[in-house]
Amino acid sequence: MDFTQSDTAVQFANEVHALVTQVFTDERRQRAHDTGTMHDWELHRAMADKGWIRQALPEALGGGGRGPEELALLFRELELAGAPYDGLSICTMVASVIAHVGNDMQRRDILPKLLAGEALIALGYSEPDSGSDVAAARTRAVRDGDGWRIDGQKIFTSLAEESEWVFLLTRTDPDVPKHQGLTFFLVPTSAPGFELQPIRTLSGKRTNTTFYDGVVVDDEWRIGEVNGGWQVMLVALSFERGVAGGVRDAERLLTVAEAHARDSVDDDGHPLLDDPDRRDALVRLAIDCEVTDLLANRAAWVAASGRLPGVEGAATKLFATEALQRAADRLLDAAGPAGLVQSHDVSALSAFYEYCYRFAPVTTIYGGTSEIQRNLIAQRGLGLPRAR
Amino acid sequence: MDLDPSVEQRAIVDVFGALADRFAPLDRLREREPGGFSPELWEQLVAMGAPGMGVPESAGGAGASMLDLALAVEALGRRLAPAPLVEHAVAARMLAVTSDDVPAAIVDGADIATVALRPARDGVARLVPAGAVAAHVVALDGEELVLVTSEPGALIENLASSPLADRALGDGDRRVLATGARARAAHAHAVDEWRVLTAAALVGLGLGALAIGVRYVTEREQFGVPIGSFQSLQHGLADVAVALDGAQLLARKAAWAFDGDHPDAAQLAGMAFLFAAEQAQRTAARALHYHGGYGFMEEYDIQLFYRRAKGWANVVGEPAREYARLADLRYGECTAAVG
Numbered sequence: 001m002d003f004t005q006s007d008t009a010v011q012f013a014n015e016v017h018a019l020v021t022q023v024f025t026d027e028r029r030q031r032a033h034d035t036g037t038m039h040d041w042e043l044h045r046a047m048a049d050k051g052w053i054r055q056a057l058p059e060a061l062g063g064g065g066r067g068p069e070e071l072a073l074l075f076r077e078l079e080l081a082g083a084p085y086d087g088l089s090i091c092t093m094v095a096s097v098i099a100h101v102g103n104d105m106q107r108r109d110i111l112p113k114l115l116a117g118e119a120l121i122a123l124g125y126s127e128p129d130s131g132s133d134v135a136a137a138r139t140r141a142v143r144d145g146d147g148w149r150i151d152g153q154k155i156f157t158s159l160a161e162e163s164e165w166v167f168l169l170t171r172t173d174p175d176v177p178k179h180q181g182l183t184f185f186l187v188p189t190s191a192p193g194f195e196l197q198p199i200r201t202l203s204g205k206r207t208n209t210t211f212y213d214g215v216v217v218d219d220e221w222r223i224g225e226v227n228g229g230w231q232v233m234l235v236a237l238s239f240e241r242g243v244a245g246g247v248r249d250a251e252r253l254l255t256v257a258e259a260h261a262r263d264s265v266d267d268d269g270h271p272l273l274d275d276p277d278r279r280d281a282l283v284r285l286a287i288d289c290e291v292t293d294l295l296a297n298r299a300a301w302v303a304a305s306g307r308l309p310g311v312e313g314a315a316t317k318l319f320a321t322e323a324l325q326r327a328a329d330r331l332l333d334a335a336g337p338a339g340l341v342q343s344h345d346v347s348a349l350s351a352f353y354e355y356c357y358r359f360a361p362v363t364t365i366y367g368g369t370s371e372i373q374r375n376l377i378a379q380r381g382l383g384l385p386r387a388r
Numbered sequence: 389m390d391l392d393p394s395v396e397q398r399a400i401v402d403v404f405g406a407l408a409d410r411f412a413p414l415d416r417l418r419e420r421e422p423g424g425f426s427p428e429l430w431e432q433l434v435a436m437g438a439p440g441m442g443v444p445e446s447a448g449g450a451g452a453s454m455l456d457l458a459l460a461v462e463a464l465g466r467r468l469a470p471a472p473l474v475e476h477a478v479a480a481r482m483l484a485v486t487s488d489d490v491p492a493a494i495v496d497g498a499d500i501a502t503v504a505l506r507p508a509r510d511g512v513a514r515l516v517p518a519g520a521v522a523a524h525v526v527a528l529d530g531e532e533l534v535l536v537t538s539e540p541g542a543l544i545e546n547l548a549s550s551p552l553a554d555r556a557l558g559d560g561d562r563r564v565l566a567t568g569a570r571a572r573a574a575h576a577h578a579v580d581e582w583r584v585l586t587a588a589a590l591v592g593l594g595l596g597a598l599a600i601g602v603r604y605v606t607e608r609e610q611f612g613v614p615i616g617s618f619q620s621l622q623h624g625l626a627d628v629a630v631a632l633d634g635a636q637l638l639a640r641k642a643a644w645a646f647d648g649d650h651p652d653a654a655q656l657a658g659m660a661f662l663f664a665a666e667q668a669q670r671t672a673a674r675a676l677h678y679h680g681g682y683g684f685m686e687e688y689d690i691q692l693f694y695r696r697a698k699g700w701a702n703v704v705g706e707p708a709r710e711y712a713r714l715a716d717l718r719y720g721e722c723t724a725a726v727g
Contacts, residue, residue, distance in 0.1 A: 001394065002644070003389060003640075003641045003644050003645075258719075262719075271723055273719055273722075274723055279712070282715065283711055283715045284711070287638075287663050287714075290656070291635070291637070295633065295634050298391055300389075301391050319634060373626075374623040375626075377630060378626040381626070384605070384616040384617070384625070385617040386617065387618070
């Protein structure tokens with residue numbers, strides 16, 4: 001048993017850190033804040049130029065060069081820098097799916113653009129009436145000559161405004177059990193009948209509703225078998241568990257809160273770091289961050305050992321996001337009335353608590369709610385019977 | 389990074405687990421209450437060389453690592469084994485560092501040794517873990533770190549049925565091991581090692597309680613179905629299972645950090661201890677609750693875990709003070725008195 005991170009992993013983390021620091025400047029951070037966009041093209045292309053998107057794909061699929069341990073560190077560095085990484089995680093995930101089950105056209109025309117950082121994909125899973133119950137999707141795809149005609153609506157189609165395609169889950173057979181009548185398509189956002197509407201969120205970040213009104217796509221835009229959508233979904237999930245970000249927000253909060261507490265005084269001139277309540281909140285968060293780090297490292301290590309870190313990934317996500325919410329609540333309290341003040345200057349550390357408090361709720365919702373993670377851990381990890 | 393125990397480490401887990409199962413099975417633990425010590429189990433531990441395993445080879449021991457010790461006491465903790473291996477190992481390791489020789493009776497375990505976790509007051513070390521069974525007590529008495537050899541103290545009955553006793557440091561044979569800053573540093577290091585190993589034992593306790601809870605909710609039926617099929621119980625158990633996974637990784641990392649003299653070792657010890665203590669207690673309380681009224685019956689084993697989860701941890705001090713101590717380690721002490 002050895003907790004040392006490999007030299008290559010540490011070296012890679014340093015390389016990522018250097019690139020992020022160089023490209024994702026304060027100016028671009030401010031821009032991300034002002035626009036609410038969850039993507040930074042300059043950073044995305046810089047990472048693609050380094051070959052990191054290609055390297056994130058499994059070796060058997062023409063990628064490789066970076067193991068799960070390194071990928072986890074790639075996302076860690078991005079998260080700690082507060083840099084947008086959703087584009088990268090979706091891109092590598094869908095690229096892996098295309099490399100795995102895509103057809104010749106998709107491998108020839110789409111994959112290279114994704115790997116070069118020239119195009120993005122948005123995930124079209126959730127619908128107004130199906131979130132956690134994702135297999136209940138009702139967006140319809142019906143045969144239309146040689147192609148398909150798609151009608152329906154998706155919600156929380158984040159990054160659709162920046163994307164060339166939507167990786168769309170549709171219903172192709174409504175008369176069979178729900179998991180057996182699903183099919184995936186890549187739908188060009190330039191297709192007639194596609195529309196999007198922005199959704200503003202509590203954190204200030206933007207997402208979208210997307211509409212599909214008689215969108216016609218050729219059969220070559222289908223991914224996987226007809227009615228084989230759930231198998232494609234499982235393939236997609238297998239590429240993302242545990243190493244695709246979303247678990248370091250608490251560590252970022254700790255870093256910011258410690259820096260703020262070290263440098264600031266309260267109304268009476270006492271150093272913030274002398275406040276027993278704040279010290280207690282900070283060390284508890286520090287413990288939770290250490291635990292999160294270990295759980296995340298374990299998931300990456302399981303993946304590196306050639307196994308699917310299903311339960312381990314769920315455990316990491318659950319613990320990390322619940323810890324973030326505890327800390328965001330407690331640190332906002334510790335900041336008192338001053339903590340309520342908003343700032344549009346991203347360098348204002350004191351305003352970070354207010355932002356975190358608004359951002360934290362989504363983390364236990366997206367990417368599988370805490371309840372979904374607990375179901376998975378209880379049934380697959382602990383072997384309890386199917387829930388009622 | 390490699391989170392798999394080695395072949396040797398797996399063997400440690402298996403051997404200690406099997407030993408406790410055979411010589412101190414859970415269903416006979418009540419026979420060892422309130423004293424919390426099984427002479428048969430200790431005899432077996434002595435026979436296999438466990439008391440000296442963490443003592444350096446130069447001092448006559450087996451030179452096992454903190455990580456090896458952590459795995460051993462986790463396996464014992466899982467079964468609530470009534471043997472003070474944590475205290476004995478910590479005391480023996482401290483003696484190896486502070487004195488030229490470790491008495492052979494301590495290395496081989498013929499005599500039990502322990503460490504008083506809190507400094508003595510008025511020459512008395514109070515509520516010393518294993519104080520009711522140990523012949524040797526290492527304690528910080530004012531400016532002196534002393535090894536006192538005397539009759540084990542009178543058992544003070546307690547929540548965890550631990551062999552706690554007060555020890556007067558003026559009685560018996562008294563040897564000064566170190567003085568001043570050196571004494572305080574050696575004692576602090578020993579208590580940190582105690583925190584790491586107790587964290588591992590508490591992780592074991594938590595895992596033992598979780599296993600009992602999972603088994604119970606799988607077998608127990610209400611409303612015509614196993615209660616473990618209810619989502620409220622599943623979620624309650626999933627939360628503690630995840631936290632215990634984290635506590636186990638953290639305790640092992642802390643032990644590993646001590647083996648490598650990692651600069652963060654002391655901080656990791658504090659973190660591992662506090663987190664393991666909280667999660668072990670939470671798990672035991674939750675598993676007890678899921679037993680319904682049976683959980684409140686003396687006859688069911690889960691109450692044994694519930695009591696020890698607090699008892700094993702709180703002998704070192706109030707948790708709030710442990711958190712404050714950790715903050716001091718991480719941020720330095722407060723710069724000014726805050727009113």
